[in-house]
C-alpha cells in the first residue's frame with residue numbers, strides 16, 4: 437500500500453524528511469534536513485537513517501535551509517544513489533549552505549579536538565566537502581509549475597514565498613495527490629513574491645511553525661529606524677544573529693531603506709559571513725525571481741561591508757559602536773556570531789536582536805527566555821547585552837496566513853497532517869483548521885507511517 441512516513445519534523449520544527457512509498461514499492465523522500473536545537477534532536481543526525489538510503493529512488497527538495505537540506509551529504513555518504521530535484525535557485529543556495537555546513541561541522545570537530553570537550557575521541561565531522569561535492573552532482577532542476585516524472589511519481593513545484601527558490605511540492609502517486617507545503621512565507625514581503633495559491637490535493641502535509649501565533653503588524657523599516665537611532669545615541673553595537681541566506685538579505689533591505697530615507701542614521705554595518713559574497717552574486721543572478729529591480733538589489737547587497745577572512749572577523753571585535761553586525765548562524769547554534777556574542781554580549785550597552793525563529797534548545801531560544809548564562813565553546817559566559825525580539829520579522833506565515841493559504845485550495849483536502857511545529861503550535865493549528873474549516877487534521881508522531 438502507498439504510504440507517507442514521517443521521518444523528522446514531526447512534533448518538532450527541524451529535520452524535515454517525509455518518505456512517500458508507492459504501491460509498487462518505489463520511494464521518494466521529500467526534504468532531507470538536519471535536526472537542530474535540543475541535544476537529543478541533534479544526536480538523531482548521528483543515528484543511522486531509518487530507511488536504507490540505497491532504497492530511496494529520489495529526493496525532492498522544497499528549499500535550501502539546512503533543516504530541509506542539511507542531511508543530504510550524509511545520505512549520499514550512506515550511498516543514496518538517486519537524483520535530487522529542486523528549483524535552480526534552491527540548488528544554488530543549497531550548494532553554498534551545504535559547503536558552509538560541512539565547514540562548520542569540520543570546525544566544530546577540530547575545535548572539540550583542540551579543547552578536548554567532545555565525548556567522541558577523536559571528534560569527526562558528520563560529513564565533509566567531498567560528500568557535498570558528490571551531493572551537488574546529483575541535483576536536477578525544474579521550474580515552478582513544470583510537471584516532471586520520477587518513476588511512479590508525478591511532481592510539480594509551486595512558489596512558497598519563504599526564501600528565494602522555495603516551493604511547495606505536489607506529488608501524484610497511485611491516483612492520489614499529496615501536497616507538501618514546505619515552509620510557507622509571508623504575504624506582502626518586501627523582497628519575495630507572495631506564496632502561490634495551494635493546488636488541490638487529497639492530502640496536505642502542512643508546516644505549523646507559527647501555528648499558535650499571529651505576527652505583530654509592525655513596520656520593519658520603522659523598527660530598524662528606532663533601533664538604529666537608539667544605537668547611535670548610546671554608541672551601541674547591534675548584533676543580529678541571522679541565517680546568511682534569505683534573512684540576512686531581508687535585514688539588509690530594511691537597513692538600506694533606513695539609510696536612504698534618513699541619511700543622518702547611517703552607521704557602519706557589517707555582514708560577517710564567509711558566504712556573503714556568493715549570496716550577493718546569487719541574489720543578483722536570480723533577481724527576476726525577486727520583487728527588486730537589479731539596481732535595488734545591487735544597493736541592498738552593498739548596504740553592509742562584507743567581512744570575509746577570519747582576521748577581519750577578529751579585527752571587528754576590537755571596534756566599538758555605534759555599528760551593526762549581522763552574522764550567522766541565526767539561532768546562535770554555531771558560526772562566527774558566537775565570537776561576537778562572547779565579545780559584545782557582556783556589555784549591557786549593546787543590543788542583540790533576534791530576527792527569526794529560535795528553535796528550542798538553541799542559545800537563541802535560551803536568551804529569549806531570559807536566561808543569561810550561555811555556554812559557548814565549552815565555557816559559560818554571562819550575557820548582559822539588551823535582548824530584542826524582532827518577531828514580526830519572519831519568513832514563516834503565521835496562523836492566519838497558514839489558514840488563508842489552506843483556503844486557497846478550491847477543494848478542501850480529505851486529510852491534513854501538521855508537521856514542522858513544536859507540539860503546542862501544531863496542536864493549536866489543528867484545532868483551528870478543524871473548527872474553522874471543518875478539516876480532518878492529525879499531528880503525526882515521529883516515525884509514524886500512514887497509508888494514503
Ligand SMILES: [Zn+2]
Pocket residue numbers: 499501598619
Ligand atoms: Zn525554511
